[in-house]
Amino acid sequence: MKFGILVNEGPYNHQAADTAYQFAKAALEKGHEIHRVFFYHDGVNNATKLTEPPQDDRHIVNRWSKMAEEHGVDLVVCVAAGLRRGIVDDNLAPGFRISGLGQLVETGIQADRTVTFGD
Amino acid sequence: MLHIVNKSPSERNTLDSCLRMAKKGSTILLIEDGVYGATKGGVAENKLKAAMADVKVYALWPDLEARGMQDSVIDGIEQVDYNGFVDLVVADKNVQSWL
């Protein structure tokens, strides 16, 4: 089955980014496809390469990048929400790309299920 | 339909709204702070037990365990991990997160 995932909260502040990741990871391990992970609202903060958590904490941004690298998952950051919060191409972590909100609607159309993670 | 609730019922009215607008025969999955709703002695215990006549309720055990609530889950609530979460999304034709 093809999943779309919407992440509406930033990393560390809210568990949504962690739950979304665990869900996506489980779905991939079960042989499903992740059509796209779309980052919206403060969720765009999942995409900044400037993130440096303490060494004993999980690295949420790198986790996404690794998922993109290993499974070809399309990680899309909303351009409007990103610009509002200072997330631009210059500080984008590997595997992420910036695009329009239409990508979210398109995922809703293309994916069999779209699951939202947020506050 | 699968309804996902991630708010503690003692802080927010999300579970109430979900129960009010969930069709008979649908499924509710409690995750994140929502798992407090699945616990004995919590504010949602009685209404959730009553609702379980019409809806099937699951709770995400990694979230129960993280919060130390794994031993006080209401009887009849089934626990799933992230794999089970994926299966629940697959099983129903649509899904709503009650943010």
Add this chain to the structure above:
Amino acid sequence: MTESTGGIDMDEDSSGTVKKFAFVNRKAPYGTIYALESLEVVLISAAFDQDVSLVFADDGVYELKKGQATKAVGMKNFSPTYRALEGYDIEKLFVEKESMEARGLTVDDLVVPVEVLTSEEMATLLDEQDVVLSF
């Protein structure tokens, strides 16, 4: 339009698929950004010719309250945008009766005409959707 829709050519990519989309609004305006950014997705969705419904429940009903004046808080008043939705062919706006009444509001207090549904009717509406995006 291609920029706002993420460079997607609608004629090719949506390939005629029409899904039922519901945007569920349960949060008040201004206190958090969710209501405003939800509206931005709704406007974009119009370009994809989908079957779009907007649902207002709980504090989301406050998004439609008449008389919003945001000059003193220094934020943009986006409530007039709800009146513009009709121009985008987004005409299905539903308010949950219980939520509206619990807030002491009637349809006369709202900036746009809406259809008022009971919780039970709302449950049926939500159950019929293909994609439910909540903000």
